[in-house]
Each structure stands twice: as structure tokens, then as C-alpha cells.
Amino acid sequence: MKEILQVLRREIRIFRQRPIYILASVGVMVFNTVFYLSFMQDGLPHDLPVGVVDCDRSSTSRSFCQQLDATQQGAVVYYDDIHQARHDMQTGRLTAFVVIPEGFNDDIQANRQPHLGYYVNSLYFVGGALSYGNIVTMVNLTNGAVQRQVLRAKGVNEREILARIQPIVLDAHQIGNTTTNYGVYLNGVLLPGVLEMIVILITVYAVGSELKYGTSRHLMQTAGGSMGKALLGKLLPYSLIFTVLGISLELILYHWLHYPIRGSVGWMCLAILLLVAAAQAIGLFIIELIPNLRLAISVSAIFSVFAFSVAGFTLPVEAMPAGIRGIGEIFPLRHYYLLSVQETIWGSGFAGWWQEAVHLLIFLLLPPVLLRRLEEAYVNERYERD
């Protein structure tokens, strides 16, 4: 116990001498939290630029443009010719554009079925998809409006008109994110992912630095020759920092910002604790496997960036090629994501996610496997400097 305290004291000294530890943990986490929370604060983008080439300039076409402009998602930009509009869409300035042909109004009145053309830029994902849906709705509303006039002229009553214009009404519900808030969806996993990245990198950096700067023997001496005590004392201060960061994050998201959660914030705090512990175990395992700071850092960098892609919260796992679907299992973030889905969307409590919790705990079994390897490196202070 005394030795652990001594290592702890030594670690706190290092911590105070090198600002990088506080910068890379608290600094980076705060910056990322501020960034993502403010970046998507609107939930869903609105007033996306949609071009309109109105060759008709009739009351019908103008009313179409006005209604498109009045939607929450669209903001109409007028063009005189189609080439300019196409150019602006191709260069990413427009999410989509609509071409209203000459004689649009006359053709409608004379039942000649004019063609309304629309072009969607599908390379800028969210904007393109939203404008696409918006324009399709507007086109159908236009059709509905024309039909309504015809049916009225025929003397059909209003209630039946509605049923004939739109016989089927869709009533869409989004479970767990009723307002389809893009920020809620991304930040709930992205920010814990950033924390995972920080934990892995700092663990590797802190443990590996002892090798790099040739201080590992001193550490072992302080710990009375016990590897376990040395690592415990060394990693404990960081565990504390990461825990505070993790719990603050959960409280900010689910308590302060009221992100939708059906279960309890308490379980989410436990989830992030498990994530932090698993990430620390992974970090320790990497430096044990490669007792060379430089290489270990590069490997952890590749590992933690890749975690975002295979966690499956952007592109679902089942859409990945069969051969790599299982890869997600070796990333703590994947299990955290599955756990958080159960808790925030379904509020299933322990019964719903205990398997993911066990998965995360399994990561803790990794470090003891190769502990001897790191101990040898620590005692012999073998470190290639270049």
C-alpha cells in the first residue's frame, strides 16, 4: 500500500511537470465536446439552398416557388438558366434545383401534363437527402392541388376530395429520437468514442514514456519491484480523470441537455465507466504487446480512429462485407454503442444489456496476459530510441 502511494505521488509529480497530460485529456475532451455540441445544435439543418429555374413565371409556378421557400428545410435561389443552376449544384452550392418548364401553367390547365424536372446533389449527404424529400413532397402537393380544383369543379365534397387526393396517410414515428435530431444521434456515440480515443492514447503514452525516457527502473524501485503496484499507482490518477470526464459527459448529454433517454442516466454513467476501463485495458495491452512508445502510439492511433467506422452507428454492421463484420467486437466502442441503444432507446435496464457489459469487462482480462513482457522491458530498459 505504501508503495502504491509512492508511485501515485511520483505520477502526480510527472503530471504537474508535463502539461501534455492535462491538455491531451481534459483539454482535448472539452474542445471536442464544445465542438460537436455546438456544431449540430440545430438538430436538423434548415433553409438549405434549393435552386429554381422558373421559365414559366406564371402564378402557378410562382406559388410553387413560394411554397418551397416557405418550407422549413428549403430556401429558394432563383436562376435564369439551367446551366448556371447545374454549375452551382455541381460545385456544391446548391443541394438541389427544380426546373419549371415554359408553359407550365397553360399545360396544367389544358391537361397536357407538363414535366417538372428536379436534380438532387447526393454527394452532400444530409442536405441532399432532405432537399430531395422536400421537393418530392412539394411535387405531390402540386398534383394534389390541381386535382382538388378538378374535383371541386365536379362537385365532390371536401371530405371525399381529401380521401381521393391522399388516400393513404403515413404517420411516421422515430423511436428514441422523435425529432430526428442528428446531433442526438451522432453525439451520443461520437463523444464517448473521442473519450475512448483519449483513454487509449494517454494510457499508452503514460506507460510508454517510462521506457522512452529511461525512467522505468526508477518506477519499479518506487513500487518496491512489483509490476502490479507500479501500474496500479501509475494508472489510477488517469482512471480518476477519465471517470470524471466520462460521467460529466453523460450528465451533460442526458441530464443537462435532455437528450432523449428512456432508461436511467445512472446506468449510462456505469456504461461509460466500463468503456473507460475497457479502453484503459486495451491501451495497456497495446503497450505490453509493443513495448516501444513510438510504434505503440501509431498502432493505437490507427485502432482508435478505426473504431468510429466499425462501431456500426453510422453504417450498420450488417451492411459491411461479411468478412469484417465481426471486427467490431474487438472495439469497446461497439459494445458501448449497443449498450447505449438498449438503455436510451428501450430503457431495458440491466436485463437488456448485461451481455455488452460482460463484453466490456472481458477487455480487462487482456493486460494480465502479457504483463510479464512489459515487466521485462521495464526492468531491462530496452528501448530503441529511433
Next chain:
Amino acid sequence: MKEIKISYAGQWLRDWYGIFIHELKLIFTDAGAMVIFFVGGLLYPVLYNIVYSNGTVDSMPVAVVNLSDGAYSRRYLQKFDATRECDIYCECASMAEAEELMHQRKVHGIVYIPKDFDERLNRLEQGSISTYADMSSFLYYKDLRIASSLVMLDEMHTIQLEHYAADGFTGQEAGELVQPVLSDENVPYNKPFSYTIFFISAALMLVIQQTMFYGSSLLAGTLRERNHSFASLPNHLQGLGMGRVVLGRGAAYFAVYMVVGTIVTLLIPWIFRLPQHADWLDVMVLLVFYVVDCIFFSFTWSTLITRRETVFVLFLSVSPILLFLTGFSWPETAIPAFWRAFSYLFPSTFGCRAFINLNTAGCTLQGIAPEIRILTVQTVVYYFLACAAVFLENCYLCKPQRAGVL
């Protein structure tokens, strides 16, 4: 000692060449930098292409609760099952059963048809259908939404035609009534809204900037650890000549990165059959502007790195942030003003956009002129900042009593 007379330009070139060769040696003898430049720079594009090779979630399993079970509702479900996006996984007897399936992640959506649906349609009233999407991934939501809406629109036309037929309108006439306005849908560039095409187009250019920044910071940090920074100028210059130092080192990175960049922007898309709508020469022109900008950008910011490994610990999480700042997903017009201003610090913001528009959307060089203009301004600013950084660090290093602090 007799001084050999060399013209200013001759001396400049000689220094430049010396620094250029020296830097090349540094890069090629450092395993870490080589790993980042060549393995990192090439591994990521390949990994992303494998992970995102499908790009869309097809045949997403959906549970169906059909309490009405009449002709209209069955036809709706039949068409729904036939969409690319969704498949009916099972027909449940009750909402509770469907909910349980969704809870177990066996289905990612529920379509609920209430008891009076067919009855209402037969009575010429509006029938309603409820859909419930699993919001754990936006792609699930998108699939359910698209499939249910497309079928709804299709059914709408079918039912309308039936009604008009009852009124005595058939054929062409009924068609004109149902669809007074025809629409021509055009979704160029990325018709199925594939995740692959839109993500990788942005990621490729970002990889170039980020690997260069990490690699050059790694080298800069290594040199500083050994107390001889690249900023130590040749002695005969007496503290001047930052230009040839920056340009000499830059030339070495330029040589390396034109190779890496060509592979990433031309070869990788070709191997993985991503859209390549631009002339390869145009892509090369963009690449030259972008790489040069990235070089001075990296030189400027690597000044902050004093030790070899710190660049990762401090700046790794910046990569996803930069990806968002390109506006590839969250539209540029919706980015808060502060972050939009912040995005002007990075070549990737404009390099990625220019690449997406040029290579994937197939616009011309003239179309990406605004982005190239910004890249050029950035290049000039970062060049002078890099020179200033060398100058300041050199002054700092020249004070012998403080040399050891770094």
C-alpha cells in the same frame, strides 16, 4: 582564407538543394514517418473502401402488424416487401410482439396497419398507416422512410386511378387527372445515396493532409528532442535565409506527397471503382495546389510539437472534426458561423470540397476555381508563417543558455 565567389542565386540553389536532400534522407531513414506516410496514407483509404464497400443497407428487416388484412393493406405490404430498402421479416399478431422483435434488434422498423384501414379506403375515406423506426442508426430511419413513402405514393396513384375509373374516367384521361404534373427525377453523382461514394470522396483528401501533418510533426518532434531543430540555419546565413530552408524541406515533402497523393486520388478510386468523372490532369492540378498548401500548413503547426509522440496524443481527435468541417455530411450552410470561420484554417476544408466536386460530380477546373483561390491564399499565408516560425525558433536556439530547455 580566400572567398570563393558565388552569385546569390547560386548560393541559394546550393543551400536549397542541400536542405532538400537532407530532408529526404531524414524522411526515408525514419521508420515512424515512413509508416505514417506510406502505410497510414495508403492503409486508411483501403480500409475505408473495404468497410464501406456496400454503402447502402438493403433489405432491412421490418416487422409488420396488419390488423386490417384486406386487399388494400395486403397490396401495400406486397409492394413494401418488394422495395430495395426493406424486407418483411415477419408478420406479427400484435404491436407488443413487433416491439419485442425490434428490441432484440431482429428488425429495425415496424409497419402498423390499423384495423379500419381497408374499411375506410372502401368507404372513400383516408386510411392511415403508422411506421416506427429504430433510431439507433440514421440509415435504418432513412430506409423505412423511403420505402414506406415510395409505396404510399405508388398506392396513392393506383387508388386514385380506381376511383376515377369508377367515375367513368379511364386510360389517358384518368392518367392526366391523377398526375397533372409529371416529374423527371434526376439524382446524378450518387443515385442510391451510397455511403461509400460520399464518405470516401471526402476522406481521401483528408488522409493526405492528416498523414502529412502527423508525419512531419513526428520528424520535427524527433529533431527537437535531439536539440537540433530543422530551424537551425546554415551558419553562413547569419540567421537569414528562412525561405530556402522552408522551400528546401517543402520540396522533399512535395516529392513524397505527389506520389502518395497520386495513388490516393487516382489509383485508389480506380481500384475500388469509385466514380472518376474528372480528367486526371485536372485532378493533378488540384493535387499540386493542395499538397503545397498542406506542406506549409504542416510546417506552421508542427512548430507546436516539441516531442516525437505528442502529435498523436494532442491532435488525433482533430481528424474527425476536420471531416465534419468539410460539410460532406452536415451541410456547409448549416455550420455555425464560428466553426465556418475556423474551417478556413485548414486546407482540407477546401481540398475535400474541390475533390468531391471535381472528381465525383465531374465539374471543371473552372468550377473549383473558388476553392483553389482559397488554397492559394492559405499557401501564401502559411508560407510566411512557416518562415516566421523558423526565424523565431532559430533566434531561440541561438541563445546558448536556453538551448537545452527544448
